[in-house]
Amino acid sequence: MSHVVQIKTQVRDAAAVRAGCSRLGLDAPVEGEVKLFSETVTGLAVRLKDWRYPVVFDTTTGESKFDNYQGRWGRQDRLDEFLQAYAVEKTKIEAGRKGYSVAEQRLADGSIKVSLLVGGAS
């Protein structure tokens, strides 16, 4: 039997956040207290390209906090791009823990396919 599952990404792994930043050429994330426009939050802060304030991830809950002023202080697609990089790197980290070999392929629609070879013929 085979199946398909849709997953909404939750950012809960600091190592994968670091790998995602590295993948996109961003500065390494910084843990601590960060001031956004109208509030101060605590977590793992990622500085996205052209964003005025960082995105701050709470890795215990997977929630993110940011203030991009509805796109005027930072484009949503920069955050989307980071979430994609995070999910790819997280998949590769988990595959590595299991000892599975991994192949990565960029698809025509901009998606990234990560294939894990689990074992021999069933």
Place this chain on the structure above:
Amino acid sequence: MKTIDVIVSPVGASRIETNGFTGDQCRQASAFLEQALGLAENERLKAEFYKTEVRDHQQARQSS
């Protein structure tokens, strides 16, 4: 060949597809990724599962 494909969309959502597993192995095989990546929103069984079910029904009718 058993594979797990993770397709991450440009907005960061993931789709996990298992291939080549038998029985409930596929769910067990991909559970670690589902838990690691985030929140599972929905699941569907692939077409080959239903084909197997229909064939089993036909065989059961013929043998009865």
